[in-house]
Amino acid sequence: MKFLLYALLLAPSVLFGQIIQNESLSFEADSTSNTLVIRDARTNHTWTADLANCLSDADITKWGTLGQTSFDAFSITEITQRAEHQLKVTVKEARTGKGHSMIVTLDGPNVSFEVFTDDVGAPFAALGLPPMFTTNMKAGYLTFCDRSSGVLKKQDDTGVGYNEALLTVYGNTNCLNIPLVGVFDQTTGDAMMLQIESPLDANVRLSRKDGLIWPEPVWQCSMGTFAYPRRVTYRFIDKGGYVKMATLYREYQQKRGMLKTLEEKARDRPAVKRMEGAPILWAEASDAAFLKKLRNVGFTHAILAIESSPAENRKWSELGYIPLGYDSYGDISEGPLGFQSDSIQENGHMLPTGEMMTGWTTTDPSGRVIKQYYLRSSSKYLDAAMAYSQTRISEANRSGNFIDVMMAMTLMEDYHPKHTSDRKTDLKYRREVFQYYLQKGLVIGTEHGNDWGVDLVDYTEGGLSGPNWWIPGTNTSGWNAGHLRAPVSRADFSPEYLKYGLPTQRIPFWELVYHDCVATTWYWGDSAGWFGKVAPEIKTLKDLVTLLYGDMPLFWSEVKFDWKNDSAEHLETFYLTVPSMRDKFGVQMTAHEFVTDDLQVQRTTFANGSETVVNFGEKTFEYKGEQLPKNGFYCSGPNLQQRRVLRDGQLVTWVKTDQFFYCDSPAPIDELPLSISGRIVLFKMDDTQWNLVLTGAAGDTVELPDAALASQIGKTKYRVCGFDDEWNTTEPRAVDGMVVTFGNKVYALTD
Numbered sequence: 001m002k003f004l005l006y007a008l009l010l011a012p013s014v015l016f017g018q019i020i021q022n023e024s025l026s027f028e029a030d031s032t033s034n035t036l037v038i039r040d041a042r043t044n045h046t047w048t049a050d051l052a053n054c055l056s057d058a059d060i061t062k063w064g065t066l067g068q069t070s071f072d073a074f075s076i077t078e079i080t081q082r083a084e085h086q087l088k089v090t091v092k093e094a095r096t097g098k099g100h101s102m103i104v105t106l107d108g109p110n111v112s113f114e115v116f117t118d119d120v121g122a123p124f125a126a127l128g129l130p131p132m133f134t135t136n137m138k139a140g141y142l143t144f145c146d147r148s149s150g151v152l153k154k155q156d157d158t159g160v161g162y163n164e165a166l167l168t169v170y171g172n173t174n175c176l177n178i179p180l181v182g183v184f185d186q187t188t189g190d191a192m193m194l195q196i197e198s199p200l201d202a203n204v205r206l207s208r209k210d211g212l213i214w215p216e217p218v219w220q221c222s223m224g225t226f227a228y229p230r231r232v233t234y235r236f237i238d239k240g241g242y243v244k245m246a247t248l249y250r251e252y253q254q255k256r257g258m259l260k261t262l263e264e265k266a267r268d269r270p271a272v273k274r275m276e277g278a279p280i281l282w283a284e285a286s287d288a289a290f291l292k293k294l295r296n297v298g299f300t301h302a303i304l305a306i307e308s309s310p311a312e313n314r315k316w317s318e319l320g321y322i323p324l325g326y327d328s329y330g331d332i333s334e335g336p337l338g339f340q341s342d343s344i345q346e347n348g349h350m351l352p353t354g355e356m357m358t359g360w361t362t363t364d365p366s367g368r369v370i371k372q373y374y375l376r377s378s379s380k381y382l383d384a385a386m387a388y389s390q391t392r393i394s395e396a397n398r399s400g401n402f403i404d405v406m407m408a409m410t411l412m413e414d415y416h417p418k419h420t421s422d423r424k425t426d427l428k429y430r431r432e433v434f435q436y437y438l439q440k441g442l443v444i445g446t447e448h449g450n451d452w453g454v455d456l457v458d459y460t461e462g463g464l465s466g467p468n469w470w471i472p473g474t475n476t477s478g479w480n481a482g483h484l485r486a487p488v489s490r491a492d493f494s495p496e497y498l499k500y501g502l503p504t505q506r507i508p509f510w511e512l513v514y515h516d517c518v519a520t521t522w523y524w525g526d527s528a529g530w531f532g533k534v535a536p537e538i539k540t541l542k543d544l545v546t547l548l549y550g551d552m553p554l555f556w557s558e559v560k561f562d563w564k565n566d567s568a569e570h571l572e573t574f575y576l577t578v579p580s581m582r583d584k585f586g587v588q589m590t591a592h593e594f595v596t597d598d599l600q601v602q603r604t605t606f607a608n609g610s611e612t613v614v615n616f617g618e619k620t621f622e623y624k625g626e627q628l629p630k631n632g633f634y635c636s637g638p639n640l641q642q643r644r645v646l647r648d649g650q651l652v653t654w655v656k657t658d659q660f661f662y663c664d665s666p667a668p669i670d671e672l673p674l675s676i677s678g679r680i681v682l683f684k685m686d687d688t689q690w691n692l693v694l695t696g697a698a699g700d701t702v703e704l705p706d707a708a709l710a711s712q713i714g715k716t717k718y719r720v721c722g723f724d725d726e727w728n729t730t731e732p733r734a735v736d737g738m739v740v741t742f743g744n745k746v747y748a749l750t751d
Contacts, residue, residue, distance in 0.1 A: 055128030148466035150509030408448030481525030550584030610637030
């Protein structure tokens with residue numbers, strides 16, 4: 001009898017449902033209703049997928065991406081139990097009769113689908129299996145990383161952005177830089193994470209059912225065929241929401257060997273340690289005098305993206321900076337093998353149509369194209385790196401290299417007859433270039449940062465920005481972040497940009513996974529300093545998001561930013577974000593939470609005990625006895641105290657570490673003996689010198705207690721120097737008395 005029952009259990013069924021289950025989940029394939037059903041015993045959620053309308057085909061654009069999609073009714077033709085927790089479900093398309101199958105496996109709270117087609121070598125474009133799973137949630141949200149730290153969108157939100165979208169895994173825009181989409185209930189924390197485990201030829205489709213947005217996988221052809229089995233796993237979560245999702249994905253990446261921390265990277269390449277407390281600063285060789293001034297008002301460390309001479313680069317390196325090279329392997333114009341130069345016909349990337357693929361364009365302010373680049377084949381990237389890296393990097397005395405575009409560009413197929421490659425091979429070629437530069441001991445940065453390369457880079461530029469700066473506002477001739485044109489009016493900003501820049505529409509999902517592995521900053525034309533004149537509230541918001549996430553600010557020198565008129569605003573960004581970044585550099589973000597129901601008060605915590613609370617809302621919020629007004633914050637860490645709070649109804653801001661002190665207050669604060677009326681900044685330059693910045697003081701003279709100064713700088717005896725017009729220190733004067741008098745200037749406190 002037992003043998004007969006087991007035989008029946010394993011026999012195929014086409015007339016009724018078949019179930020597999022474990023302690024957490026059950027999965028049922030029902031040929032009668034033509035549905036797939038997952039039941040979560042912990043949350044009592046039932047997830048249902050209907051095979052009546054599955055994505056079955058798509059046009060392929062000349063760029064190799066999916067275009068117009070079409071759908072068909074699929075029917076279950078066979079269900080076979082292969083093991084205790086595994087079923088094989090076979091389906092057929094109604095219109096074409098094509099057959100596909102899914103091997104479904106339960107593993108704890110996870111359901112995996114391995115998808116096959118009957119003829120892997122037959123012409124193929126796209127397939128949506130398994131179909132969309134839906135359930136009932138009280139307050140459902142979607143989250144994913146679309147060239148961003150993390151998008152947050154309510155499922156019933158019909159406003160702009162992500163209503164009907166096809167997100168390409170490891171794409172450029174409309175993409176996923178982490179191969180997953182999560183759905184969670186904000187009230188309970190119950191969640192489902194759709195994780196693409198065959199990410200190189202994959203998309204996730206977002207579409208509505210009964211007014212709510214849900215995700216589903218869409219598999220894309222590889223060189224015109226299905227080529228190989230595809231795998232997706234649905235991870236079901238009982239409480240924990242997006243933070244638990246990030247934890248699970250981090251564990252997955254750790255098992256795959258992709259989770260390499262900045263501490264580990266610094267052991268292999270000591271230059272990485274210099275990133276601690278170092279923002280990005282784009283500058284020109286002509287900025288030498290400006291940079292000397294900037295160093296004396298606080299920029300004592302920076303990743304300095306500057307085209308300087310080898311001697312100048314050596315000097316900056318000796319001061320503790322990271323002189324950075326700029327590199328780009330994709331974009332080329334016709335010429336000999338070299339930097340952005342190559343034979344387009346021989347070494348260019350060829351589209352399926354036989355055309356050579358175009359790349360970046362340079363334009364004038366009116367949008368007229370000045371120069372059109374083409375794309376180099378990734379099979380030739382390493383040849384180019386080896387051809388000119390010695391001159392541009394090693395002989396130039398650079399300790400870092402920014403490789404633009406390569407980790408932002410969509411993975412592509414090359415149809416050139418001399419170097420044909422699929423996306424898997426394209427990825428291999430790209431990784432080889434990063435590995436080549438790692439062997440040189442360099443700090444490596446890149447644009448955007450798809451997570452196929454997080455083990456290879458140290459910082460990514462643009463993850464804080466997201467993709468929506470690509471979408472122009474009604475004024476199309478104004479701001480252009482890619483071409484570094486400053487905003488001229490609020491009409492420059494699209495509704496999508498304004499919406500998904502809000503803190504209530506974003507979460508630090510990327511940081512929850514990778515904060516200790518990769519530093520993250522804003523896109524070079526979208527950092528805070530571009531917005532002070534036209535939209536100061538955007539500038540403030542960007543500073544606060546950088547602070548909350550413990551991320552890296554990005555600056556431009558006088559070549560792009562108006563330091564002459566806006567220096568106080570740019571320096572405020574530095575003073576408020578860099579000490580926090582230093583406190584959390586290479587430290588895991590352990591949690592992010594919305595403290596209030598309106599999502600306006602948010603809190604992050606880190607593995608070293610640091611926490612940051614920011615109030616983005618209009619209402620004052622009390623936290624640990626402090627009153628946080630709109631844009632107020634409370635930060636603490638092993639070596640950080642930072643506040644923007646109300647004291648007696650007045651706004652006061654301060655930052656204090658062992659090497660830095662900043663305070664901006666209408667009057668002195670009793671607990672901070674170095675506070676004044678106005679702004680004071682005191683920071684360590686090196687072991688022999690601290691600089692005191694009093695240009696923001698309210699009066700012409702400032703009196704500071706000698707004991708308080710001595711305590712902060714750790715020296716009982718010191719002398720005071722001023723600076724001349726070229727930022728050289730003047731003759732020092734001794735300190736005599738209990739109070740030291742200063743003017744409204746910058747001073748050096750020296751041994």
